[in-house]
Amino acid sequence: MRKLVFHVDVNSAFLSWEAMRRVKMGEPDLRLIPSAIGGDREARRGVILAKSIPAKKCGVKTGEPVAMALRKCPQLVLAKPNFSLYVSCSRAFVEICRKYAPALEQFSIDECFLDMSGTERIYPDPIAVAHLIKNEIRDTLGFTVNIGIGENKLCAKMASDFEKPDRVHTLFPSEIPEKLWDLPAGDLFGVGRSTAEQLIKHGLYKIGDAARCDVSTLISFLGVKQGEYIHRCANGIDTSVVREEAEDAKGYSNSTTLEEDVTSYTAADAIMLALADSVTSRLRADGVRAYCISVSIRTSEFVNRSHQKKLPESTDITGEVHRVAVRLLRELWDGKTPLRLLGLSLTEIDHGDAEQLSLFPDEERERLLEKERKLDRTVDEIRKRFGSDMIKRGSATVDVGKKHRAKADFDSKNE
DSSP states (O other): OOOOEEEETTTTTHHHHHHHHHTTTTTTOGGSEEEEESSSSOOOOOOOOEEEHHHTTTOTTTTTTTHHHHHHHOOEEEEOOOOHHHHHHHHHHHHHHHHHSSSSEEEETTTTEEEOOOOOTTSSSSSHHHHHHHHHHHHHHHHOEEEEESSSSSHHHHHHTOOOOOOOOEOOOOGGGHHHHBBBBGGGOOOOHHHHHHHTTTOBBHHHHHHHHOOOHHHHHHHHHHHHHHHHHHHOOOOOOOOOOOOOSSSEEEEEEEEEEOOOOHHHHHHHHHHHHHHHHHHHHHTTTEEEEEEEEETTTTOEEEEEEEEEEEOOOHHHHHHHHHHHHHHHOOOOOEEEEEEEEEEEOOOEEEEEEOSSOOOHHHHHHHHHHHHHHHHHHHHHHHOGGGGGOOOOOOOOOOSSSOOOOBBBBOO
């Protein structure tokens, strides 16, 4: 059976989703004007999380301070993050994809892989069905995606990054020399900034140069693991499989792949607050709590790391989960190495009604946690009655029991 994989990638997801919401309300399309997601224009604080193409032409960059972006582009329209909108849009486009695919793996909040192997009798023309999926998402949900088609996940992923937006591209083995090899070496999936610099330093400017290079040469300056990986990918070789997730997951998780790498704790903590708000709101909606908190990261070099902490008492409190996540992130990451993905998961789910009490309670801590429980209940009720856009989280405490507080400039609005 011929292997066939689709990679579906939302075009400029965060900005597109906010633009779509505004267009439905009769407001201007953010995608057509200098605009960005993130921060506070009046206070000139926070960071840019996503930007429009017109903003990019003005020199605005993802991850830079809002104040710097406004100096480059004084007319920049800033929209605050709306993570509940992102989760809703993510679920909607994934559900459309799931109708067509025997197996689906969600790679991040705005992209997924579809294993279309064995569907030739139902969909004889893979390009035609990719257009069906793409157009249904656009016409039904109001935003566009790119779909890449290949015989493995790597080629499908690379193909989806070709010309954007609203396009379908293929990268089959016979097309690799023509479509892949002439691209810059830094464009290869899994090649970060430092690896790209190493390749250029050794005269390997294009992907084709790395593909034709002897693997032993690559190993000599990249190491065995990275050298072999680059050689395989440059030749379009990938043996990873599309992993279908079980419906009855044993935990609650969310992750996001960023448009540009994160290189500061300020930006990372803000994103982690949004993730914490998203997963804890789902816990509370289901009437459960979690004992274990896990943070995962993926660097620009595609090195994956994770760290977890088991709590003495289960929790569903947004602030508490965020504080633990921030501490785990500090243990995982130096705050400088570029990150392209951040993830948060809550496992060891507590379905019981009884709350485990500590033999030696910290009364100050318990008072603060109770205040946060009441805050969470109030936020959930307001969102339930009036919609998720009616209230936003703008800050989170870093350490319960301490007087000083650190703010994360990410006004998240999660489920």
